Amino acid sequence: MARPKHPQETRQRLLAAADEVFYAHGIRNSSVDEVAQRAGLTKRTLYYHFPSKDNLAAAYVQQRSDLTLARLIGAASSVAGPFAAKVAALFDAVERSATQAGWNGCPFIRTAGEFVDEPRHEAVRHASQHKKNLEAWFQAELVKDGYAGHQRLARQLMVLVDGAVAQLLLHRDPAYSQAAKQAAAALLGSARRPAAASR
Amino acid sequence: MARPKHPQETRQRLLAAADEVFYAHGIRNSSVDEVAQRAGLTKRTLYYHFPSKDNLAAAYVQQRSDLTLARLIGAASSVAGPFAAKVAALFDAVERSATQAGWNGCPFIRTAGEFVDEPRHEAVRHASQHKKNLEAWFQAELVKDGYAGHQRLARQLMVLVDGAVAQLLLHRDPAYSQAAKQAAAALLGSARRPAAASR
DNA sequence: GTCTATATGCCGATAGAC
DNA sequence: GTCTATCGGCATATAGAC
Numbered sequence: 001m002a003r004p005k006h007p008q009e010t011r012q013r014l015l016a017a018a019d020e021v022f023y024a025h026g027i028r029n030s031s032v033d034e035v036a037q038r039a040g041l042t043k044r045t046l047y048y049h050f051p052s053k054d055n056l057a058a059a060y061v062q063q064r065s066d067l068t069l070a071r072l073i074g075a076a077s078s079v080a081g082p083f084a085a086k087v088a089a090l091f092d093a094v095e096r097s098a099t100q101a102g103w104n105g106c107p108f109i110r111t112a113g114e115f116v117d118e119p120r121h122e123a124v125r126h127a128s129q130h131k132k133n134l135e136a137w138f139q140a141e142l143v144k145d146g147y148a149g150h151q152r153l154a155r156q157l158m159v160l161v162d163g164a165v166a167q168l169l170l171h172r173d174p175a176y177s178q179a180a181k182q183a184a185a186a187l188l189g190s191a192r193r194p195a196a197a198s199r
Numbered sequence: 200m201a202r203p204k205h206p207q208e209t210r211q212r213l214l215a216a217a218d219e220v221f222y223a224h225g226i227r228n229s230s231v232d233e234v235a236q237r238a239g240l241t242k243r244t245l246y247y248h249f250p251s252k253d254n255l256a257a258a259y260v261q262q263r264s265d266l267t268l269a270r271l272i273g274a275a276s277s278v279a280g281p282f283a284a285k286v287a288a289l290f291d292a293v294e295r296s297a298t299q300a301g302w303n304g305c306p307f308i309r310t311a312g313e314f315v316d317e318p319r320h321e322a323v324r325h326a327s328q329h330k331k332n333l334e335a336w337f338q339a340e341l342v343k344d345g346y347a348g349h350q351r352l353a354r355q356l357m358v359l360v361d362g363a364v365a366q367l368l369l370h371r372d373p374a375y376s377q378a379a380k381q382a383a384a385a386l387l388g389s390a391r392r393p394a395a396a397s398r
Numbered sequence: 399g400t401c402t403a404t405a406t407g408c409c410g411a412t413a414g415a416c
Numbered sequence: 417g418t419c420t421a422t423c424g425g426c427a428t429a430t431a432g433a434c
Binding site for chain 1 (some may be wrong): 223224228307309311312313316327349357360366368370374375381382387
């Protein structure tokens with residue numbers, strides 16, 4: 001077995017292994033043995049770096065949230081022009097991920113579903129917070145572009161994104177993300193900026 | 200322990216118990232002991248009526264699908280007038296369910312998430328089929344009302360329904376189903392019937 | 399048809415050596 | 417810091433009595 005000298009490296013390796021295993025099979029359906037083995041370590045070492053499986057699961061969701069937010073907002077922000085164009089780019093990024101091998105749905109919705117009988121679980125709280133963070137970014141961009149009804153529009157965009165992901169998981173058919181993208185464009189189009197509408 | 204004489208009654212009782220237990224905790228996170236105990240029977244009797252836990256899980260999802268479709272389509276159909284009004288009633292029915300104690304999200308999305316590493320599982324197939332059945336009803340109603348683009352509109356309605364349910368599970372806030380209902384109204388309004396638009 | 403009792407295996411977490 | 421070995425519990429599924 002490999003024996004890294006620096007504890008932070010070992011911790012990161014365990015987190016990377018947890019990400020693969022938990023995302024592939026679900027948290028409750030994975031064992032800490034699987035995670036440790038994937039990291040090339042033993043269970044006992046895992047428990048040296050993490051106090052419990054629940055704590056490891058929470059760290060996994062938190063790390064996923066950071067990476068996912070950076071990827072989604074990055075894909076949207078890489079496009080110049082109005083907010084509607086950025087939203088279209090975000091839906092395209094979602095579709096690209098979802099059509100790749102190994103894609104297994106939204107880890108945050110899946111975590112909320114897995115631990116529906118433990119709503120206070122730290123992993124569930126991180127999952128909810130992730131969605132709130134994306135919604136807050138939507139809202140800030142809508143305000144920046146002068147949209148009226150930014151609160152409702154941001155909620156509708158969240159509904160469209162998560163609805164598209166749910167359908168993609170159920171049917172594995174990109175037609176649903178296309179439909180969601182068009183719905184987002186229609187909603188943003190009909191709720192034009194008041195400044196533009198009054199000119 | 201109660202000893203019903205008719206096997207069909209016992210089977211139904213086990214199915215009712217499975218519905219409660221599986222929906223409350225998830226399928227993989229429930230034991231057949233829990234289900235049998237909830238039914239007032241023993242595990243051995245459960246295995247007399249069902250060949251395996253997987254088979255029981257599939258029967259649970261199938262039964263949930265029948266009841267859910269009847270309830271949703273019934274709530275929509277109880278409203279007179281155009282299809283848009285029926286859709287609004289459907290979103291209201293979803294919100295009423297979701298704000299009741301014991302509501303734990305969409306069992307079909309949750310099942311697809313739980314068994315994401317077993318996509319051929321019978322329970323997963325029933326869950327996908329359930330969504331396809333609701334989408335087919337949407338499409339038939341859209342055709343009946345003379346909407347153009349009924350295929351895309353039906354997909355968008357599915358995205359909005361499941362997106363609303365996902366947000367309701369994550370945040371337990373009916374503002375998201377309200378937002379989804381308004382988005383559905385806006386999409387149906389801007390995609391008016393070609394007959395009405397050309398008159 | 400329903401029961402008690404059990405086979406067999408995996409789980410999360412820990413003891414103690416080095 | 418990482419290892420080998422193990423504890424106690426619970427899982428699905430089955431044996432055999434009545």
